Amino acid sequence: MSFGGVVLENIVDKVFLVTGGAAGIGAGVVRELLLENARYVAFLDIAEREGLILESELYTKFGALKAKFIKCDISNESEFADAYKQVFNKYRRIDVVINNAVVLSADDSDYKRIVDVNLTATISSTLKALDYMGIDKGGIGGTVVNVSSLLALTPKPHLPVYASTKIAVLQFSNSIGAELFYSKSKVRVLTVCFGPTDTAILQKPSISNFDKHFTQSLASRAPVRQRVKSAAYGMLQVINNGVSGSTWMIANDKSPVDISENISGGFNVMSCGIENN
Template sequence: MAVYDAKDKVVFVTGGATGIGALTVKAFLEEGAKHVAILDVAKDAGVALEAELKDKYGDNKAKFIKCDVSNEEELLNAYNVVIESNGHVDVVINNAGILNDSKDIYKKALEVNVTALITSTLKALELMRKDKGGNGGAIINISSIAGLMQTSLLPIYSAAKSAVLQFSNCIGMEPHYSRTGVRVIAICFGATDTALLSRQKFGGFDEASDAELEEHFKMFPFQRPESAAAGVMEAFKKGSSASSWLITHEQPAVDITNNVTEAYSVLSRGREVKNELCRGTPDRNEVPYYENINFKFYSSIDTTLIYARPDYKRGRDRVFGRAVCWRSIYASAVLSMWRSSTCRRKLPEAELKKKFGADKVKFIECDVTDEEQLFNAYGTVVDDNGHVDVVVNNAGILNESRNVYKKALAVNVINWHVLPNVGKANFWSNHVN
């Protein structure tokens, strides 16, 4: 096992002014880092930490940069400051995070926990990768034990940390590492005694969950932030690219890569199972045959169904969205469908109305990342039908290019957190299970 050294490294730490981040900054300086950049929105804490470290290590060892990582301009400017001062960056630790699923904060939390982390990782790769003239390096992305388990109280935070784990593993895999020389490591902290878990900071997605969170956290033994920071250093020194590490219960950092790999192998076992989504439906020839899809229908008789983005044609007419629309209407559902593109939009609506009746389907042009359009779409459905029973969040973008990935995240991740919150009151009032 290779052992990596922090000596003379230029280090970049987000969320570095307090808690685990601040202790990680100190740990790298103790290990002989050349320079550590401290990014945080907490200006007073950051300035105080910079002064403390300058007194101990010298003027050029640490620099605080006030930065909201969810603001791309501020984040990229912070990278520029570090490059201009030091010529390069060797280690990036994406530690900034928010643990709050409440309606007022969850979108900001997703921007910090997922989108900004991905933006920072891509920028670090661009600067460090050997195949583009860089020196190689390491990126450490902070996930959480919440990304390894399921908890009903923090669905949004858990989803975000699962995304961090999967992203870090995949972008750290071969052939990426051989090309770039940049290790990407995921770290999952257990419950840690920091401000993140203070009553003032955390929040649940609804009142019931919020009320239960404080007692829920008390069930877990908290580790000291010093132990968490020591684990970060251990993972940096010993972690291979695409590895995952668990740091919890005051124990040394544990490489759990094999566990994570096995877990994903278990999750994907159903891929070889062949199902026919639409076998037995009327006019079977009009609905495509699907392989490798496990799909369960509950009764949709007399229900009002919202279907986001019912694609009409893609890839030899094997269109999952359209098949669900047809299957639902055969079962006497009232269907509303929306998408942002106007391409072929009227064809499925006109076709479905002709076959099932004008009152059975309605197309609503809507970019689901535009909250006003999304809320108006819900309002239209409720105005027309009095309530909504089923929401299918199908909108998605499969494009990781630099110009599109943030829009893709907004549609693929943030969008499906918005939809349940918008529709929840209608569901609960109608006792939908």
């Protein structure tokens, strides 16, 4: 298979683990990976109904032994560790981990759940992936993609806890993806910042009560939303081409844009003069 005429060498015949893969962008990514001849895709989610429906769809379309749904609360460390073991024990390798799971809520009283899923589980998963894939740990190298958000780059007061977790994911991923770590592990760590995407989480019926502190709904703040297919395509392009420590924007139904220099420049501005004080 080819992607726009380009063979995706970092997709074909690779073993993937995707969190938050039962619906939305995650499900879109799972479908596209199999279309591009991934060897095996395990997708984790707490949404059992959606996960089993997708697994049945993939079985019909791609046959047995190509995709597996694993019900897992990634904020539960033991469940998450067991899911990793299950995937590794099946194929004796994991090539790519996509940390896509997210909790989006304007209810700050739910801050612990937001932090546990969006940030803590992302860190935990990245470290697990390094343990399984790192050449310094006996692995063969690989790739980790951590999902941030454009909200991490355009501060707004609407979703303070969510946005905070996403800027933390960005900083963590850029740091652990730096050459210092990559040279030892040969595991690329990439960051993707999605723009508003047409998933169920941005549909008005699903959020009619959840953003009650603001005069406009979250959906109205994102009137232009890219298609899930565009987001999924973009993810595959980043996996195929991204350099470890890089950050990519996927928005507005356009091809991914490497914004690593923007991120670096922003941090340089913020740190200007600090080392001299």
